[in-house]
Amino acid sequence: MTNLRIPGPTPCPPEVLTAMGRQMINHRGGEFQKTVLGVTEKLKRLLLTQNDVFLLTGSGTGGLEAAVVNSLSPGDKVLAVSVGVFGDRLSNIAKTFGADVTVLKTEWGKAADPSAIKAALDNDPAIKAVMVTHNETSTGITNDLQAISETIKPFDKLLIVDAISSIGSIALPIDEWGIDVMVTGTQKSWMVPPGMAMVAISEKAWRANAAAKMPRFYWDFAKAKKYLANGGQTPWTPAVSVVFALDVSLSMMLDEGLDNIIARHIKLGNMTRAGVKALGLKLFADEAYASNTVTAVLGSDGLDPKTLNKIMREEYDIVLSGGQMDLEGKIFRIGHLGWVNEKDVEAVLSALKEALPKAGFTGGK
Numbered sequence: 001m002t003n004l005r006i007p008g009p010t011p012c013p014p015e016v017l018t019a020m021g022r023q024m025i026n027h028r029g030g031e032f033q034k035t036v037l038g039v040t041e042k043l044k045r046l047l048l049t050q051n052d053v054f055l056l057t058g059s060g061t062g063g064l065e066a067a068v069v070n071s072l073s074p075g076d077k078v079l080a081v082s083v084g085v086f087g088d089r090l091s092n093i094a095k096t097f098g099a100d101v102t103v104l105k106t107e108w109g110k111a112a113d114p115s116a117i118k119a120a121l122d123n124d125p126a127i128k129a130v131m132v133t134h135n136e137t138s139t140g141i142t143n144d145l146q147a148i149s150e151t152i153k154p155f156d157k158l159l160i161v162d163a164i165s166s167i168g169s170i171a172l173p174i175d176e177w178g179i180d181v182m183v184t185g186t187q188k189s190w191m192v193p194p195g196m197a198m199v200a201i202s203e204k205a206w207r208a209n210a211a212a213k214m215p216r217f218y219w220d221f222a223k224a225k226k227y228l229a230n231g232g233q234t235p236w237t238p239a240v241s242v243v244f245a246l247d248v249s250l251s252m253m254l255d256e257g258l259d260n261i262i263a264r265h266i267k268l269g270n271m272t273r274a275g276v277k278a279l280g281l282k283l284f285a286d287e288a289y290a291s292n293t294v295t296a297v298l299g300s301d302g303l304d305p306k307t308l309n310k311i312m313r314e315e316y317d318i319v320l321s322g323g324q325m326d327l328e329g330k331i332f333r334i335g336h337l338g339w340v341n342e343k344d345v346e347a348v349l350s351a352l353k354e355a356l357p358k359a360g361f362t363g364g365k
């Protein structure tokens, strides 16, 4: 079987794939409504939140757009904290819908600096919301979201978080850290095929929602709330198969236990980083903030990451990711989130050992 080691979509357990293949049922019928309510309850337990949680049919980016248009009005000042491709994407969504966005950028491979966020907020009291990527999948950085949320707290801003590739694998207690709008997606930590975004919305976010004037029709949290309250429905036809799959994966995750899942990802992250360094490779991301769901590795010492990924795919049946945007051809990335264990990472490391010299790498020994 192909060892799919990209940061989403991740491989899915066989039980989840079986659920995906189930016959359709009426999405407005009692059985499906019960499933939606059950999935929502299980999600709340894994997201550590009492906030409203909704299933939105669309990819993670759809969830990000929903977060923006449900929270803001055109002209609202927003601080977009960006440490890579996905931070830039979120800031571009807000710009597209007319927000007045200040982008606080960090050199790629570094984490966001809470003191720079504080300075930006001190500098412009009119800022309404702060947008942060928890885990920047393009660079392999996990921002210190707890420190960031502590920094923002006294300013009483709306905190919108892209947690698409973190929550469910990396600790993010939504209520404890005061996250107002959290967005994740099924194909990352949740071991489910792509198709749905999941969002959690705080009381403060609902107050913002009531005043938010950005245009929205499909992505409307108020409609989602109304339909969910009506016995467990969604405003539009949902990705029924993905809901079936999520139902199964969430039970598997609750059986494993959130703490155990997080510990597994810490172990796999450490193992991946130690392994690539032992091969003589260099990590792209500042190791103090290195992600436990994705590792970015520099194309150093003659290594051509594109050639490496081709060899890994063709000769070892291991699929890795390349770099995005400015990082194309400069790094390769190893995904280690979701349905993944030590053997999967060991297989990557032992194949790399053989493949690296064939891809021009002269480092290590």
Ligand SMILES: *Cc1c(COP(=O)(O)O)cnc(C)c1O
Pocket (backbone or CB within 6 Å): 008, 059, 060, 061, 062, 086, 133, 135, 136, 137, 162, 163, 164, 165, 185, 194
């Ligand atoms: C994958 C990812 C996205 C985009 O999700 P899609 O499902 O591809 O739309 C956004 N942000 C982060 C951090 C991601 O990892």
